[in-house]
Each structure stands twice: as structure tokens, then as C-alpha cells.
Amino acid sequence: MNTPKSVADAVDDARKASTRAALVTGAARGLGLAIATRLGHLGHPVVLLDASDDVETSAAQLRSDGIDAQGLRVDVSQDDEVRALPARLQALGTQWERLSILVNNAGISPKTDGRKRLVSDMPADEWRRVLAVNLTGAFLVTQTCLPRLCAHGWGRVVMITSQAARTRTPVPGAHYSASKAGLTGFARVLAGEIAVHGVTVNCVAPGRIASAMTAAIDPRQNAALAELIPVGRLGLPEEVAATVAFLVSEGAGYLTGASLDVNGGNFMA
Numbered sequence: 182m183n184t185p186k187s188v189a190d191a192v193d194d195a196r197k198a199s200t201r202a203a204l205v206t207g208a209a210r211g212l213g214l215a216i217a218t219r220l221g222h223l224g225h226p227v228v229l230l231d232a233s234d235d236v237e238t239s240a241a242q243l244r245s246d247g248i249d250a251q252g253l254r255v256d257v258s259q260d261d262e263v264r265a266l267p268a269r270l271q272a273l274g275t276q277w278e279r280l281s282i283l284v285n286n287a288g289i290s291p292k293t294d295g296r297k298r299l300v301s302d303m304p305a306d307e308w309r310r311v312l313a314v315n316l317t318g319a320f321l322v323t324q325t326c327l328p329r330l331c332a333h334g335w336g337r338v339v340m341i342t343s344q345a346a347r348t349r350t351p352v353p354g355a356h357y358s359a360s361k362a363g364l365t366g367f368a369r370v371l372a373g374e375i376a377v378h379g380v381t382v383n384c385v386a387p388g389r390i391a392s393a394m395t396a397a398i399d400p401r402q403n404a405a406l407a408e409l410i411p412v413g414r415l416g417l418p419e420e421v422a423a424t425v426a427f428l429v430s431e432g433a434g435y436l437t438g439a440s441l442d443v444n445g446g447n448f449m450a
């Protein structure tokens with residue numbers, strides 16, 4: 182008779198989740214919104230952070246779905262905006278106090294006429310902007326949140342990197358690959374530094390996932406790329422969110438410093 186125990190476990194999981202708030206960057210749409218939705222349905226209070234004004238609307242949608250969600254307009258590449266986060270989270274209620282999960286998802290992959298720029302003609306400003314958002318942005322948010330994440334003896338940090346961090350990929354530019362490889366290195370060092378506080382740090386490396394970012398190239402190119410993927414299609418944001426949900430779960434406590442590939446078998450390490 183294990184039914185009463187599993188019910189008790191489920192109640193315990195839901196109680197724990199409600200005490201563990203999650204911050205997801207780049208959550209107004211796409212993968213970030215799917216991740217915030219999934220964590221919210223698991224019972225975590227979620228704070229959606231995004232540089233777009235749409236973040237308020239996205240948070241309101243989650244609230245109408247019964248999720249404890251708040252939206253904050255923050256550009257993760259702006260030092261002063263990120264440093265103001267603790268005060269803004271405190272003003273929302275108990276989100277700062279309960280902050281236990283951080284998902285660094287905000288990212289950009291600029292294209293010109295639907296194509297990446299080659300290194301030979303990449304403006305230095307475009308290079309700097311991608312590094313500022315994808316890599317330095319994650320550093321700023323993580324460093325700002327670290328005291329809270331390490332305060333409870335339990336915490337989770339997840340970096341949304343990319344297949345481009347793991348191998349050569351044809352679509353994104355060199356700045357994007359460099360930023361995501363940098364994020365992977367950052368995650369490994371951080372994982373070693375804060376494991377002692379019960380906080381794990383892992384990367385999720387998606388392959389091609391259907392979102393506004395992937396829609397920025399010619400649909401025929403996406404169709405041709407899908408044919409090369411063993412699973413035979415682009416991935417879904419919800420499939421990335423499911424992997425994040427595992428990484429922030431109780432059962433993933435001995436998994437840290439790792440990269441999980443979510444790419445339909447397109448790259449196997």
C-alpha cells in the first residue's frame with residue numbers, strides 16, 4: 182500500500198515548491214515563457230524578467246492560469262537595472278526572500294537579412310552586444326541573486342546555452358557561439374564554488390527549437406535543418422522546459438556542472 186505515501190509526497194513537493202521562488206530571464210515569450218509556465222504549474226512562485234514591455238502581459242496570462250507570477254521589465258545587460266533587482270523583488274512581496282531558482286535564459290542571436298554575419302564582416306558593436314546580453318547579462322543576474330540563492334541550503338541555477346556551445350553549428354554567428362561556450366565555462370566554475378551551499382548549476386543546451394528566434398531565418402532553411410535531425414522535427418519550447426523542471430527538482434541534487442543536450446539527437450556527445 183504505497184498510495185498514502187505518494188499522496189503525502191505530492192503534498193510535500195507542492196509545499197516545498199511554494200516556498201521556492203523562481204526567476205526566469207527572457208521570459209516574455211519563447212523558451213523563457215514555457216519554462217516560467219512549467220515551473221509555475223509545479224507550484225513555484227515565478228518572476229518573469231524581460232527587456233520587452235510584453236513581460237507584464239505574459240505574467241498576467243500566467244496569473245489567469247492560476248500561477249503565482251509577476252513580470253519585471255529589466256534589460257539584463259544593464260548593470261544598474263540588474264543591481265536594482267533585489268529592491269524591486271522585495272517590493273513585490275516575498276519573492277526575494279524565497280528566491281531559490283534562477284534560470285538564465287535571456288539571449289539574442291542577431292541576423293542580417295535572415296543570415297548570420299561572418300566573422301570577416303561582423304561589426305564589433307554587434308559582437309559586444311551579444312556578449313553583453315548572453316554572457317555578461319547572466320553573470321550580472323547570477324551575481325546579484327547569489328546571496329539569496331545560497332541562503333537556504335538548497336538552490337538551483339540553470340543556464341540556457343545552445344548546441345552552438347557544444348559544437349560547430351551553421352546558423353548562429355561566432356559571437357553567439359562564443360557567448361554560449363562562455364556561459365558553459367561560467368556555469369562549471371560557479372557549480373564548483375557554490376556546491377557547498379546546496380546549490381546546483383547546470384546548462385541546458387537546446388538544438389533547434391521552434392520560437393521567434395528560429396523564425397528569423399528562411400522557413401525553407403528550418404525545414405532543411407529539420408530533415409537532418411534524427412527525431413525529424415524542430416523541438417518545442419515545452420520540451421526544453423521539461424528538462425529545466427527536472428534540473429530544478431529535488432531528485433537532481435547530485436547533478437551539477439553538467440550540460441544536457443535537448444536537440445532531437447542532432448548532436449550526441
Ligand SMILES: NC(=O)c1ccc[n+]([C@@H]2O[C@H](COP(=O)([O-])OP(=O)(O)OC[C@H]3O[C@@H](n4cnc5c(N)ncnc54)[C@H](O)[C@@H]3O)[C@@H](O)[C@H]2O)c1
Pocket residue numbers: 206207208209210211212213230231232233255256257258286287288289290314318341342343344386387388389390391392393394395
Ligand atoms: N530557439 C532556439 O532554437 C534556441 C536554441 C538554442 C538556444 N536557445 C536559447 O534559448 C534562449 C531563449 O531563446 P528563444 O528562442 O525563446 O528566443 P526569443 O527571441 O523568442 O526570446 C528571447 C527573449 O529574451 C528577451 N531578451 C532579449 N534581450 C534581453 C535582455 N537584454 N534583457 C532581458 N531580456 C532580453 C527577449 O525580449 C525575448 O522575450 C536564448 O538564450 C537562446 O539563445 C534558443
